[in-house]
Amino acid sequence: PKEVTEPPKVVTEPPKVVTEPPKEVTEPPKVVTEPPKEVTEPPQVVTEPPKVVTEPPKEVTEPAKVVTEPPKVVTAAPTEPPKICTKPTVNSCRYFNKVLPGAQLSPGYYNSLANFQACVTKCEGLELCRAIVFIPNINRCYVKGDAYLPVAPETRDRNPSSLEMSCLEAECIEDFVPKA
Numbered sequence: 001p002k003e004v005t006e007p008p009k010v011v012t013e014p015p016k017v018v019t020e021p022p023k024e025v026t027e028p029p030k031v032v033t034e035p036p037k038e039v040t041e042p043p044q045v046v047t048e049p050p051k052v053v054t055e056p057p058k059e060v061t062e063p064a065k066v067v068t069e070p071p072k073v074v075t076a077a078p079t080e081p082p083k084i085c086t087k088p089t090v091n092s093c094r095y096f097n098k099v100l101p102g103a104q105l106s107p108g109y110y111n112s113l114a115n116f117q118a119c120v121t122k123c124e125g126l127e128l129c130r131a132i133v134f135i136p137n138i139n140r141c142y143v144k145g146d147a148y149l150p151v152a153p154e155t156r157d158r159n160p161s162s163l164e165m166s167c168l169e170a171e172c173i174e175d176f177v178p179k180a
Contacts, residue, residue: 100164
């Protein structure tokens, strides 16, 4: 028997070429962002000299108000000199070594008053008292009502002082008219 040998069958397949599309590796573009460059130039300082506005100070002066009351001068006629007015005092109204007789109030007198001023003060405190006679050597104060008599000389050597209260009430001692 014949052996038949067949030549070996060579099956050659064409080589499989797998072509894949080329892989593109695309990386996103590199964006390099640098911070913006600050251009700092020194600031321009423009200094102008300050404008000095000087106005002269406004002076507001009002005339001073002077309120002066003129002295009390009573003039009668242009030919007469001005009249003087003196405020009455205990001493300017006092009669020395004279009395104002009559019209003694009840009680008619007060003993143990220290001086003439104390007698005046006593009279001022009595509603009806209008005049006084003070006898210093016995410290006695006689108080008189409205009906006292005009001033008279002392006749008993007691050295009295007397006063009409209406004299102290007068505006000017020069205007006081003693009881007549």
